[in-house]
Amino acid sequence: MRMSTQFGLTLRTAPGRTEAEGHQMLVRAGFVRQLGQGIFSYLPLGWRSVRKIENILRQEMDAVGGQELSLPVVHPAEIWKASGRYHTVGPELTRFHDRRGRDMVLAMTHEEVIAELCQSEISSYRDLPRLVYQIQTKFRDDPRPRAGLIRVREFIMKDAYTLDADEAGLDIQYRALYRAYFNVFGRCGLPVIAVGSDVGMMGGSQAHEYMYLTEVGEDTLVLCDACGYAANRQVATFARPEPAAAAPLPLERVATPGTATIDDLAGFLGIPASQTAKAMFMAAEREGPDGTVTAQPIVAVVRGDSELNETKLANAVAAPGLRPMTGEEITAIGAVPGYGSPIGTAGATVVADELVAATANLVAGANEEGYHLRNANLGRDYAADVVTDIAAARDGDPCVICGAGLRTTRGVEVGNIFKLGTRYSAAAGATFLGADGQPRPIVMGSYGIGVGRLLACAAEEHHDSAGLRLPASIAPAHVHLCALAGGDPRVSAAADDLYKQLTAQGTEVLYDDRGERPGVQFADADLIGLPVRVTVSARSLDRGGAEVKRRDQDQLVVVPLDQVAAEVAGVIGSLLDGLAGALTGGDGLG
Numbered sequence: 001m002r003m004s005t006q007f008g009l010t011l012r013t014a015p016g017r018t019e020a021e022g023h024q025m026l027v028r029a030g031f032v033r034q035l036g037q038g039i040f041s042y043l044p045l046g047w048r049s050v051r052k053i054e055n056i057l058r059q060e061m062d063a064v065g066g067q068e069l070s071l072p073v074v075h076p077a078e079i080w081k082a083s084g085r086y087h088t089v090g091p092e093l094t095r096f097h098d099r100r101g102r103d104m105v106l107a108m109t110h111e112e113v114i115a116e117l118c119q120s121e122i123s124s125y126r127d128l129p130r131l132v133y134q135i136q137t138k139f140r141d142d143p144r145p146r147a148g149l150i151r152v153r154e155f156i157m158k159d160a161y162t163l164d165a166d167e168a169g170l171d172i173q174y175r176a177l178y179r180a181y182f183n184v185f186g187r188c189g190l191p192v193i194a195v196g197s198d199v200g201m202m203g204g205s206q207a208h209e210y211m212y213l214t215e216v217g218e219d220t221l222v223l224c225d226a227c228g229y230a231a232n233r234q235v236a237t238f239a240r241p242e243p244a245a246a247a248p249l250p251l252e253r254v255a256t257p258g259t260a261t262i263d264d265l266a267g268f269l270g271i272p273a274s275q276t277a278k279a280m281f282m283a284a285e286r287e288g289p290d291g292t293v294t295a296q297p298i299v300a301v302v303r304g305d306s307e308l309n310e311t312k313l314a315n316a317v318a319a320p321g322l323r324p325m326t327g328e329e330i331t332a333i334g335a336v337p338g339y340g341s342p343i344g345t346a347g348a349t350v351v352a353d354e355l356v357a358a359t360a361n362l363v364a365g366a367n368e369e370g371y372h373l374r375n376a377n378l379g380r381d382y383a384a385d386v387v388t389d390i391a392a393a394r395d396g397d398p399c400v401i402c403g404a405g406l407r408t409t410r411g412v413e414v415g416n417i418f419k420l421g422t423r424y425s426a427a428a429g430a431t432f433l434g435a436d437g438q439p440r441p442i443v444m445g446s447y448g449i450g451v452g453r454l455l456a457c458a459a460e461e462h463h464d465s466a467g468l469r470l471p472a473s474i475a476p477a478h479v480h481l482c483a484l485a486g487g488d489p490r491v492s493a494a495a496d497d498l499y500k501q502l503t504a505q506g507t508e509v510l511y512d513d514r515g516e517r518p519g520v521q522f523a524d525a526d527l528i529g530l531p532v533r534v535t536v537s538a539r540s541l542d543r544g545g546a547e548v549k550r551r552d553q554d555q556l557v558v559v560p561l562d563q564v565a566a567e568v569a570g571v572i573g574s575l576l577d578g579l580a581g582a583l584t585g586g587d588g589l590g
Helices: 021-026 044-063 079-083 111-121 167-187 262-269 310-316 327-332 352-360 423-428 449-462 487-506 518-528 539-544 561-577
Strands: 033-037 038-042 074-076 096-097 105-107 131-138 153-162 193-196 205-213 219-223 230-232 252-255 277-287 294-302 322-324 349-353 360-369 371-375 387-388 407-420 432-434 439-441 443-448 478-486 508-514 532-537 546-550 556-559
Touching: 021 033, 021 449, 021 487, 044 131, 044 449, 074 079, 079 111, 079 423, 111 423, 111 443, 153 449, 167 193, 167 205, 167 407, 167 443, 167 546, 193 219, 205 219, 205 371, 205 449, 205 532, 219 294, 219 360, 277 310, 277 360, 277 546, 294 327, 294 352, 310 387, 349 352, 352 387, 407 423, 407 449, 423 443, 432 478, 443 518, 449 487, 478 487, 478 518, 487 508, 487 539, 487 561, 508 518, 518 532, 532 539, 532 561, 539 546, 546 561, 556 561
Parallel strands: 193 230, 294 349, 349 387, 478 508, 478 532
Antiparallel strands: 033 038, 074 105, 096 105, 131 153, 153 443, 193 205, 205 407, 219 230, 219 407, 252 371, 277 294, 277 322, 360 371, 407 443, 432 439, 532 546, 546 556
């Protein structure tokens, strides 16, 4: 590639700002350009990096038995209605009508399509197991695109699907994909950890997310440095204290003016927050087949020293999503904001945390302005429809495995894997005949990696104040060749010859043949950040050859012209050899 004909300009400053410095470098280096909110074009340099990531994905998927296919991006809505997701997934799923008025869907994932295909392609247990994958553009109408390529609406996704006869087969393939993903991220130079996660709209029995730890991430992770426990805060558990046993005392109404918060209440009564019950009023919205949305009132109760985990609560009531109830909705069930509790309410589903059930004589809202009730006890004073863990893990909480203090950090999800079970195959009628001749639904798994997000996180991890420093495996080329001719024909001739030599041996070269000043060429070389810079100038020729410098090092060496190709090949080889995956984080796989 010659920069004199390169499409895409480098920029001294990036138009607009995002909180992700790596994205700013991708824009300035001429890798990407924004077309609309959460929609980006890849310029030639960026597209070369994308294709390299895709090739790594193909190699690692093929290595565990994957077969690549291509699935349509437009789906008839019937298959999404059969799985139930047409009505449970929110507006991020793009629904539309074709010219004949038929309901259609723009794909954000392909579980339904794979299950549909299995009806015709899988008939017997002899056809299993199978692993198929694709790399395809998808669309998710995200309401909050941010941080450049990290959170977008249109994206390139590698999604894979395992097909098995039973859960034991799924376990084997799940483990193989779990490890293959570490190989992918390792070869791309991106450090990740695997954490247990919520299955969300995908459903299934188990899921893991691959997290790149960074402050620009939106996910909160809960980690134990002592034993390796790792989970998304959405599902993280922690060791709960054992409350002292106590006999229930009589319920007592007490005046508590100006105590609408737990801190105010505890301070007013002179008690610890752990002796209070905190009620949160949420609405679970569900859309029916006719498009009608209903709101189910939920009263969630946790101890005052705990925080509510909304994901756990949503799972407890099998709700696709939750929102806070309005003041009018709270009043309608007989509760009073700021002084609320389940006591005396009607028409709401009550979900209590396990610790509330285990702690006697809590102070709870009286559902009367300025009043609370002492000695409220679950089971005597109010009933719960569900008692389960709905508390959020926090910094310092004891680890559920070893008891050491947990810590929280931020991360970006760059990959995920799910044990789907038979949810989609059963809905689609995708069955096979077992060895006993009986039909059974195919057991499925789903595995995704966002290609653009991976590139964005690699840029976030590998950049400095001057520009990108992408790993050799995913950099758009290996060598940035600078010709500082300054009118000296020797320089142009030597640089042209080196370009031919390097290209002939398979080294990817970006050749700056524009005749720009040295400062401009070096600034662009640092900004684009290819692993090795080779500079030919009158000074280097007088010193006996060309200057060779690694992007991640300050020192440079002068190498004879007839040895530059071999020197560069050795450097690139060593850089590629240094990229490898390593299992990190608690896997929960046994």
